[in-house]
Amino acid sequence: MEVQEPFDIEIADVVYSIFPDETDTYTVFKDGKEYVQLIKDTDTLWLKLNPESGLPMFGMDEEINLIGAEISKYLQ
Numbered sequence: 001m002e003v004q005e006p007f008d009i010e011i012a013d014v015v016y017s018i019f020p021d022e023t024d025t026y027t028v029f030k031d032g033k034e035y036v037q038l039i040k041d042t043d044t045l046w047l048k049l050n051p052e053s054g055l056p057m058f059g060m061d062e063e064i065n066l067i068g069a070e071i072s073k074y075l076q
Helices: 062-075
Strands: 007-011 014-020 025-030 033-040 046-049
Touching: 007 062, 014 062, 033 062, 046 062
Parallel strands: none
Antiparallel strands: 007 014, 014 025, 025 033, 033 046
C-alpha cells in the first residue's frame, strides 16, 4: 500500500490538517496543533483514539464523524 500524503479538509470554516498514520487511522491537526487521532470503524462511524492508551473511545461524537466523513470523501 502506498503512503498517503497529508491533506486538508474544511468543516464550517475550520481547516483540519489530516495526516494518515496506518490503515484507516489518522492524526488530525486543528489550528496548527495536534487535535485528535481517529480511526475508521465502519463506513459511517469514526472513533476517537484515547491519547494515553491509543484505544478507541466508543461514544457518539458528531465532530469526529464529520471529520471522518470528509476524510472518506477526500479519499474517494
